[in-house]
Amino acid sequence: MFIGGFQRGFLRRPFGSAAVGLVILVLLISVASGPTAFGAEGTSTLTDRSVTWPTWSQWQRVLTFRDYNSRVVILGTAVLGCAGGLVGSFTLLRGRALLGDAISHASLPGIALAFLIASAAGLDGKSLPTLLFGATISGLIGVAVILLIRNLTRLHEDAALGIVLSVFFGAGIALLGIVQQTQTGHAAGLEAFIYGKTASMGLADAKWIIAASGVAVTLCVLLFKEFKLLCFDESFAASRGLPVLLLDIALMSLVVAVSIVGLQAVGLVLMIALLVIPAAAARFWTQRMAPMTLIAATLGAISGIIGAAMSALFSKLPSGAMIVLVCTAFFAFSMFLGPQKGILGRTLRRLRLNRKIERQHLLRAIYETLERDASGVPDRFREFLSMQTLLPVRSWTPRQLERTIDRAQDDDLVRFRDRDQHVRLTRAGVNEAARLTRQHRLWELYLINYADIAPGRVDRDADAIEHVLEPEVVAELEDLLQHSPSRVQVPESPHPLDHGGAEDSGSGAKISVDDSVSDSQETSP
Structure with a gap:
């Protein structure tokens, strides 16, 4: 009764889960930090592993969104998490959970080429729109290669994803080596797209994320019925006259858009987490498509908020990694206590x-x-x-x-x-x-x-x-x-x-039984 009520309360009050995740992460940090977190003097090491606890005024500034930079970062990561959870729900049901990972890795050579071309043309090679444009082109090329391998060969789609991921990422690393040898390469900061650098997000960057995520969310809402039919029964969708190939390309394009704008927030290495983990966690809470997408979008947004807030409170914690850890905490909670497919609920049923x-x-x-x-x-x-x-x-x-x-x-x-x-x-x-x-x-x-x-x-x-x-x-x-x-x-x-082995006495006779059978002859045990 208590668990069921807690599960229903969790679904009704999604922001209540934010407090739960925040408490869990604080406890984990306190355990990992050791005595130095509380001001005790430990053995000096080459790397300072102590954690400086925020003051009450810092908590107030972050939680009330009074700090401008924190407000921009939290807004951008929340919108990105919402779009990632929504789009990731369709790719998960489509059986392409690793598509975002392949696309994000495929965007790396486009980023490096965009920087080289812009620098050679006398333009600002570090311009975010320029780098994102190159990443988008490279990601779309990766999508095209995946479709070609899948349709023209007998290889499975997971093999195509692995080929694109490894080849494009290797090409990107090679191009980054060339960038580092240029005169301006040392100041490019392109490595931020690999591991993410949310703290450097400005208002213009947040606007890019909000615009791209808004387009992705809008298209998902408008094409919800078509995407749902495509995910569950592609053959039936084709028999109904739906343009299956165009819908498939549209869904992949949405994954490209979300993956590209999320590079600066969490990096191409961890971008797959925002596309997979919220959607996978939502599967434990419902069997219906519409509630699943809503729960996944909510979990993604809350993960972005809590992860960015924790990074603002603890300066040594990277935002991208914290966002992924919050997603993982929600997934673990859902895996054990989810009412539909959670381990506890399934065991009780x-x-x-x-x-x-x-x-x-x-x-x-x-x-x-x-x-x-x-x-x-x-x-x-x-x-x-x-x-x-x-x-x-x-x-x-x-x-x-x-x-x-x-x-x-x-x-x-x-x-x-x-x-x-x-x-x-x-x-x-x-x-x-x-x-x-x-x-x-x-x-x-x-x-x-x-x-x-x-x-x-x-x-x-x-x-x-x-x-x-x-x-x-x-x-x-x-x-x-x-x-x-x-x-x-x-x-x-x-x-x-x-x-x-009891001896059979013949076929059973047709017996009629109803409520007229008296219970007056019963005796107490």
């Missing part, structure tokens, strides 16, 4: 399902064991059976059978007599057992009549599906097999009832 299956097996085992000698008398199903009779039915251990009986007794489905270890069905248990047995045999009849499965093998196949049959499916089986009585009528078993 599996445990509840296993208990439900064991309870249904117990009820059907009691019903079918008594059915062999029922002779059409409903009260016969209220008689006591010993545990020794039930143990061979499902190869239960005594402990497993005791636990299952205890849970069924808590649900008022069986009564257990301690003095001689006997169990019987209650009135509710008789009706529930009859319903379960009827579902099982309807499915068996369907498999025999329409799937050509031998009667001797049909029991196991029916047992694998009977626990998840919906009422609508049962109604269809009734219509198909013409078993639709006014009361709960259990058809005869299509195969001999033989549990654990």
Whole structure:
């Protein structure tokens, strides 16, 4: 109850998760910094590893956005994280999670060439629009190469991504070596695009990020239905007349745009984190596409805000790395506590399902064991059976059978007599057992009549599906097999009832069970 309420509160108050992430990161920093963080004198080293804790006034300035530079950086990274989470949701579902990584690495030679060409032409080679233009051209060329390799060869797309990533990045490193040999190369600062340098972001840089991210978000919203169909069923999208190739190119272009504008914030090495981690974390919270994109965009924005704020408070922490670490914290939290696919939620659901299956097996085992000698008398199903009779039915251990009986007794489905270890069905248990047995045999009849499965093998196949049959499916089986009585009528078993080697006394008779079965003869356990 507490966990479910916390999960719902987390979804309703996404900014509450920002405080949680902030506290976690502060604790991690305090552990990593050691005693020098609190002013203690440690052994002097060549590298100062101490962490200077911010004052209360610094906390106020950053958290209230009073500092101009912090305000610009936080705004730019928040918008970039939002766009990265939104676009990354489509690439993740498309099976191209590493596309952003390949494109960001492919942009490096374009940055170096743009600097060399601009410097040779007498222009400012360090101009951000010039460098981003070169990165965009190089990224688009990388996309074209990926499409050519995928469409003209038999190589898988992951191989094409790996080829483009390694070749273009190697070319970029070679060109950077040439840049360093030029007269102005030492002042170029192009290495900032590799590792990111968020602290140097100015208002003009933030405007570029906001403009490009705004275009990406707008196109994702306008083409949401088309992108969703492309991600889930490309063949069906083509059959509906959608321009699949153009949509694919448009989606890749959005990845190029987000990757290029994010180079200065987190660098080409870590840009893949903003495209993959928020979208992957959102998958643990929902199964629907629209909420997933919203959650991914929110997590990306919050990660940008917290990461930039932590970098502003702790000057020795790089912003790009902090943004990625916050994303990772959200992913770890979602992986364990996500309501849809989280480890804890999935484990609890599996445990509840296993208990439900064991309870249904117990009820059907009691019903079918008594059915062999029922002779059409409903009260016969209220008689006591010993545990020794039930143990061979499902190869239960005594402990497993005791636990299952205890849970069924808590649900008022069986009564257990301690003095001689006997169990019987209650009135509710008789009706529930009859319903379960009827579902099982309807499915068996369907498999025999329409799937050509031998009667001797049909029991196991029916047992694998009977626990998840919906009422609508049962109604269809009734219509198909013409078993639709006014009361709960259990058809005869299509195969001999033989549990654990017990002697079969013939086919089960058709037994009708309803709420008219009296419970007055019940005795307390």
